[in-house]
Amino acid sequence: MAIDVDAVVRQLAPVHIRSIVESTARLNIWQGSVRSGKTVASLLRLLMAIAAAPSSGRVLLFGKTRESVNRNVFSVLGDPALFGPLAHLVKYNPGAATGSILGREVDVLGANDAKAEPKVRGMTLCIAYGDELTTIPEAFFTQVLARLSVAGAQLFGTTNPDSPNHWLRKKYLLRAGELNLRTWHSTLRDNPHLDPQYVRNLTTEYVGLWYKRFILGAWVQAEGAVFDMWDEDRHVIPVLPAIHRWISLGIDYGTRNATAALILGVGQDGRLHLTHEWRHDPAVARRQLTDAGLSRELRAWLGRLQVPGATGLTGLRPEWTVVDPAAASLRLQLHEDGMTPALADNAVLDGIRLMSSLLGNDQLRVHASCRGLIDEIPGYSWDDKAAERGEDAPIKADDHSIDAARYAIKTPEVLWRPLLRSAHALTA
Structure with a gap:
């Protein structure tokens, strides 16, 4: 032919x-x-x-x-x-x-x-x-x-x-x-044949490791801090802006390790905000909770939360509850307790790349109350042994709040993406 x-x-x-x-x-x-x-x-x-x-x-x-x-x-x-x-x-x-x-x-x-x-x-x-x-x-x-x-x-x-x-x-x-x-x-x-504005947008959407690989086309190793663009002075804020849409609650599940939950909202400033954090760490609390206990305390925490900007109004219920894929028993318990949990997207590298781009482009902020996440991010590092095998993988330690944040952000991306202001608009 x-x-x-x-x-x-x-x-x-x-x-x-x-x-x-x-x-x-x-x-x-x-x-x-x-x-x-x-x-x-x-x-x-x-x-x-x-x-x-x-x-x-x-x-x-x-x-x-x-x-x-x-x-x-x-x-x-x-x-x-x-x-x-x-x-x-x-x-x-x-x-x-x-x-x-x-x-x-x-x-x-x-x-x-x-x-x-x-x-x-x-x-x-x-x-x-x-x-x-x-x-x-x-x-x-x-x-x-x-x-x-x-x-x-x-x-x-x-x-x-x-x-x-x-x-x-x-x-x-x-x-x-x-x-x-x-x-x-x-x-x-x-x-x-690419539109110059599209090229400018694309080159700002990738940062760090991903910029070198996907924009410059370089074969470079993942090493050092995963979120090397993290700047606590820039990314952590003491006061939330008005949140006009509560997108998701991300939950990372642990039995002997910590269970962490973070809420994601879209602010009127056109950014994503991780607004509230809940953690139960058996090593700190000196007691383990059953799935029923985790569900009870998590739901009680949601009910107590003060709605930012609304004096006297309490109780937050994000549109999505996304739960660790390994936590089938907790998902069942939350469902029995009246919530509608969904399976979190656990594509680790895709989630890390997305969070990196959002942080690098100043499209993601973290409220100062989310101490578990703020403490984990600086020490979250690439695994050198995995890199020697030609693999990209973070060290699997002290990452419970990071995983919860990753679930909350990556899984419902289709919901928040149209609401986000571009990096160019935020810096204009």
């Missing part, structure tokens, strides 16, 4: 046009910052490969989940503004095990953890496409390479940078000269 690529090529930077021509290796990987154009270039190359692929062998598309493959691959391929008439030859039902590209059936797999590796066993592949390769377990990636056994079989993939010790960089990208592998690096500057 012939493909008219002119319309797509006109949207690409020179580095990406070059990559289309040069991607003749067995392994072809586009790396770099977010929105640098690497996905469009790699997907155009995928279309060309599928159009010329032999009839023998399967075509596999994989990512962290099938949902991410749908979002990052099929939705882009199916965009007529990018791929013109070819977009109508891309068909996929979200969550399905197969789809269709240019009339050819393709397999779709999620590789969320090491248990995903057996999914690819037994396949005979002529083409594989990997979305965000650093999120894929090494065993799964290795098995995919083993299944690329048809003569001339190729892999195409994209990734944002990660830890410099990540297996993809150490075992593959740094060995490109030894392997049948080509790779191309790009940054935001390599995408000439």
